[in-house]
Amino acid sequence: MDQYQELVNFAAELRKSIITMNCYAGSGHPGGSLSCVEIVSYLFAKEMSFSPTNMDDPCRDRFILSKGHSCLTLYAALAEKGFFSQEEFKKLRHADGMLQGHPDRVKTPGVEFNSGSLGQGFSFALGCALGAKRAGRDNRTYVLLGDGELNEGQIWEGCMFGAHHKLDNIVALVDYNKFQSDDLNENITALEPLSDKFKAFGWQVIEIDGHDFREIENALQRARTTAGKPTMIIAHTVKGKGISYMENVPKWHGSLCPTGEERECALRECGCGGLE
Amino acid sequence: MQNMRDEFGKALVELAAIRDDFVVLDADVAGGTGTYHFREACPDRFIQCGIAEQNMFSMAAGLAESGVIPIVTCYAVFASMRALEQARNSIAYPDFNVKIAASHLGLDVGPDGATHQALEDIAIYRAIPNMTVVSPADPLEMRAMLPHLLDSHGPLYLRTGRSPLPDVFDASTRFEPGKAQVLAEGEDCTIMAVGVMVHRAVQAAEKLKEAGIFCRVLNMSWLKPMDEEAVIKAAKETGAVVTCEDHNKYGGLGGAVMEIVCENHPVPVQRVAVDDVFGSSGEPEDLAREYGLMPDDIAAAVRKVLKRK
Numbered sequence: 001m002d003q004y005q006e007l008v009n010f011a012a013e014l015r016k017s018i019i020t021m022n023c024y025a026g027s028g029h030p031g032g033s034l035s036c037v038e039i040v041s042y043l044f045a046k047e048m049s050f051s052p053t054n055m056d057d058p059c060r061d062r063f064i065l066s067k068g069h070s071c072l073t074l075y076a077a078l079a080e081k082g083f084f085s086q087e088e089f090k091k092l093r094h095a096d097g098m099l100q101g102h103p104d105r106v107k108t109p110g111v112e113f114n115s116g117s118l119g120q121g122f123s124f125a126l127g128c129a130l131g132a133k134r135a136g137r138d139n140r141t142y143v144l145l146g147d148g149e150l151n152e153g154q155i156w157e158g159c160m161f162g163a164h165h166k167l168d169n170i171v172a173l174v175d176y177n178k179f180q181s182d183d184l185n186e187n188i189t190a191l192e193p194l195s196d197k198f199k200a201f202g203w204q205v206i207e208i209d210g211h212d213f214r215e216i217e218n219a220l221q222r223a224r225t226t227a228g229k230p231t232m233i234i235a236h237t238v239k240g241k242g243i244s245y246m247e248n249v250p251k252w253h254g255s256l257c258p259t260g261e262e263r264e265c266a267l268r269e270c271g272c273g274g275l276e
Numbered sequence: 277m278q279n280m281r282d283e284f285g286k287a288l289v290e291l292a293a294i295r296d297d298f299v300v301l302d303a304d305v306a307g308g309t310g311t312y313h314f315r316e317a318c319p320d321r322f323i324q325c326g327i328a329e330q331n332m333f334s335m336a337a338g339l340a341e342s343g344v345i346p347i348v349t350c351y352a353v354f355a356s357m358r359a360l361e362q363a364r365n366s367i368a369y370p371d372f373n374v375k376i377a378a379s380h381l382g383l384d385v386g387p388d389g390a391t392h393q394a395l396e397d398i399a400i401y402r403a404i405p406n407m408t409v410v411s412p413a414d415p416l417e418m419r420a421m422l423p424h425l426l427d428s429h430g431p432l433y434l435r436t437g438r439s440p441l442p443d444v445f446d447a448s449t450r451f452e453p454g455k456a457q458v459l460a461e462g463e464d465c466t467i468m469a470v471g472v473m474v475h476r477a478v479q480a481a482e483k484l485k486e487a488g489i490f491c492r493v494l495n496m497s498w499l500k501p502m503d504e505e506a507v508i509k510a511a512k513e514t515g516a517v518v519t520c521e522d523h524n525k526y527g528g529l530g531g532a533v534m535e536i537v538c539e540n541h542p543v544p545v546q547r548v549a550v551d552d553v554f555g556s557s558g559e560p561e562d563l564a565r566e567y568g569l570m571p572d573d574i575a576a577a578v579r580k581v582l583k584r585k
Binding site: 062124137158 | 299337341
């Protein structure tokens with residue numbers, strides 16, 4: 001059996017849950033949720049010490065979804081890890097549900113931060129990392145950024161802070177799917193040369209294929225063994241990854257859900273029998 | 277006369293000697309906020325964040341998550357506006373135990389002028405759920421408040437002021453957290469004041485007494501939650517209220533008091549506040565005169581409200 005088969009299966013489950021939730025809610029952000037599935041799968045299934053049984057342990061690893069609009073992926077992973085039942089998916093974005101339109105640590109078990117106001121999750125993660133260092137804990141903080149999110153000035157404030165304070169216990173990952181809400185990044189506020197920018201700010205930068213588990217694994221291992229500077233993993237991804245008609249199609253960024261044939265097709269492509 | 281910001285920095289140093297549960301964050305204004313005392317005495321507990329208030333506020337929430345109490349310090353205009361959304365979404369909504377200590381309030385900032393004068397911060401912070409808002413009247417009260425504020429869980433906005441202030445209180449003063457403090461008794465009207473306006477309110481009441489007008493004076497340092505009981509009692513017992521603040525007349529102490537009075541026991545209320553304009557550069561006392569925040573202005577407001585009684 002392929003050493004990554006378990007992760008492939010985990011990722012397939014996440015995709016199925018993402019589409020299922022998206023259909024139940026009638027809205028959400030499927031494109032950017034699907035592009036980060038392999039990253040989130042690896043972190044939750046392999047990398048992090050983080051489960052419903054250690055949520056009160058200050059030494060647990062932290063995962064902060066700074067690109068909060070992709071919360072479908074986070075909810076799918078949390079359900080997979082047993083933080084709550086998949087029954088909750090039916091009430092996503094509903095007044096009587098615990099799953100909010102953006103991550104909410106007050107209402108949802110396993111969510112570390114109220115993110116979605118872009119840039120803030122990154123700074124919060126830096127605070128978690130600094131706090132862990134000050135307390136002498138060796139847990140690690142993982143924060144997932146959107147590429148559009150890099151437009152925010154707060155991100156670059158945080159980059160300066162993280163490098164200056166030598167936070168080598170934080171790993172930031174950019175879900176670099178090249179699209180943001182309205183258009184391609186390059187048509188909004190071009191990000192390139194992105195790697196050089198982070199390097200100039202004092203971060204170790206690793207570029208990977210964000211859908212390749214081997215590359216994700218290697219990058220996280222390198223981050224773990226790097227002392228004195230924080231790590232930024234630029235993960236090249238495909239927006240809408242895994243659903244043929246969503247891949248690289250801007251309209252699937254947000255507020256849409258597949259209907260009719262689209263829905264059947266999406267669930268088939270995730271290897272799922274269909275909605276209950 | 278004591279300098280509020282120096283006293284703030286020194287108070288933090290004294291507290292650090294007896295408790296290890298807080299750290300102080302600064303955005304390159306330690307000289308202005310008085311936290312340079314702390315930086316020198318406790319370098320290990322001082323976190324320099326640079327001129328990057330937005331990162332500092334959200335980062336502070338992450339620090340709080342690790343169990344320490346971050347005291348975030350910067351000028352009030354930046355705490356209440358530049359990093360406001362971070363205060364709301366990163367700190368207040370998730371209810372993190374972060375204390376925001378803002379200096380440089382209102383016209384009291386003085387020569388730095390309008391860009392540095394926070395005349396809106398009470399209105400802004402009062403509108404955020406989970407947020408406590410306090411503004412002590414002198415260094416003694418600020419020192420008395422600090423341990424209580426650190427012991428109480430939750431987000432807080434503490435306004436500490438800038439310029440040297442005359443002492444309102446002495447060592448024998450007892451402070452009760454959350455309560456409006458009676459500084460003078462009288463039956464004709466109640467003057468409610470906050471921060472730098474408290475000593476001016478006391479002076480106004482003394483002048484009015486000479487003219488046969490007797491005012492109750494309340495120090496309203498607890499802006500949110502406000503001591504509603506004291507406000508309603510004042511409305512009932514004195515029948516007229518004057519509010520005094522170094523803040524825009526909209527949404528501050530005056531607005532908050534009017535909400536309580538109107539809902540519970542309507543009586544005439546007159547505001548002494550900045551009349552919805554941006555300030556200019558000048559010495560604090562000159563500006564207070566220019567914009568109508570002096571004891572004589574308070575006395576005039578009392579005479580005015582009494583005619584509406």
